Amino acid sequence: MQVTSSATNGPEQVWLHIGAGSFHRAHQAVYLHHLMETGDLSWSLALANIRDDMTPMLDTLERQGGAYTLETVTPGGVRNYEVIRSIKTIVPWDAALMELTAVGARATTKVISFTVTEGGYYLDHRHRLDTGNPDLAADLQGELNTIYGAMTAILRARAAANGGPLTLLNCDNLRHNGERFHDGLLQFLALRGETALQQWVVAHTSSPNSMVDRITPRPTDEVRDRVAHACGEPDPCAIMAESFIQWVIEDDFTAGRPALEKVGVEMVESVLPYEEAKIRILNATHSCIAWAGTLVGLTYIDQGCARADIRKMAFDYVTQDVIPCLTPSPLNLENYRDTVLERFGNPNIQDSNQRVAADGFSKIPGFILPTLQECIARGVVPHATLVLPALFFLFLQRWARDELPYAYQDGVFDPASTRAMLHADDPLRAYCADTALWGTLAGSAQLELPLREAVIRVQDWLAQQN
Structure with a gap:
């Protein structure tokens, strides 16, 4: 000390x-x-x-x-x-x-x-x-x-x-x-x-x-x-x-x-178990709720957290994929998950989806990719985690069509190359090939095939909202 x-x-x-x-x-x-x-x-x-x-x-x-x-x-x-x-x-x-x-x-x-x-x-x-x-x-x-x-x-x-x-x-x-x-x-x-x-x-x-x-x-x-x-x-x-x-x-x-x-x-002495829990359980879940909430026309994080379907996306992501990856941990991960969701559900905060949805091109590799990589390395298909990049892909498509209700802010993405990616013959394949987002998983069937299924599931969910 x-x-x-x-x-x-x-x-x-x-x-x-x-x-x-x-x-x-x-x-x-x-x-x-x-x-x-x-x-x-x-x-x-x-x-x-x-x-x-x-x-x-x-x-x-x-x-x-x-x-x-x-x-x-x-x-x-x-x-x-x-x-x-x-x-x-x-x-x-x-x-x-x-x-x-x-x-x-x-x-x-x-x-x-x-x-x-x-x-x-x-x-x-x-x-x-x-x-x-x-x-x-x-x-x-x-x-x-x-x-x-x-x-x-x-x-x-x-x-x-x-x-x-x-x-x-x-x-x-x-x-x-x-x-x-x-x-x-x-x-x-x-x-x-x-x-x-x-x-x-x-x-x-x-x-x-x-x-x-x-x-x-x-x-x-x-x-x-x-x-x-x-x-x-x-x-x-x-x-x-x-x-x-x-x-x-x-x-x-x-x-x-x-x-x-x-x-x-x-x-x-070491902050690692604390930061892993926070980044994967809190930060990634925050983004999940912001992207999903935006796609169904909500303005604030607590509004998304109050919906059983969006809350379930976040809960399943943590429960099915993150907790097994982080176990054993000095933290009670189930309690941490529940505390995070309670905090996000606070209607008095009025934290905007615009603020939390920002910087997805940093958040995918920083908050979400490690769980994907670890699940795949264990031979597990991370269905619940894949919902998050599926949400972001559909969010980006809305952005490219100028259909977002707010200006998307991102410190590292290139708007021109992102539009080119989304206008490719196979936009999802181009999305999965981006090494800045996916690292060693970029271009792999282990990422692309289950992510296609996740995008379809999210599209079906969105269709039911109308």
């Missing part, structure tokens, strides 16, 4: 977070706030973004001294309100990321965490960098579009300033997230020819794996209205989340860390 900082005074240590979306402010920032409430004021948060899309929110948050209101709601509809005050520094965005680089290079900055979504790591099915991605390709030439380009600028400045060791903490839903980011960063530096900086990273940084969990919908006017009514004053930065929260981190902080275990963070 690394040394933690628990003194109530003395030099303040900085935890810099990159990614100013709602999830960080409903999750990591909340834990740091609760630690401060215990009297431990030795750590504070600095918040930054590597793109300018969050600048209006950050400007508003700056005017509020970094404080904002968090609304949480239980499955039973009980709402609570809390002002979160852990963010002490707002790092203004600039195109050269000069301010972000300066904060990251300081010796007082001991941890840099980040949330850039699953697609923000640009990894192919072999977990290698997808150098054909335009943003990544541009960063390899010196631009600052991705976490790799931004982190390279920060670490180069830190090494030059003798800023000392640093923990790089991935907080996205990516399997082996710390390892994958670390490997991707080293590969990025190698491709840039930055051998000295690559060696510095190996010697002076750690990248522990972590698992994060809290349903956090995009903020709406309704949330801000409720906060204004409940708290007596408006807060344009108000956010909401479910009452459930979990954070599991491998205890490998190379420059010290806050005493997070005092406020409910699970510091463990």
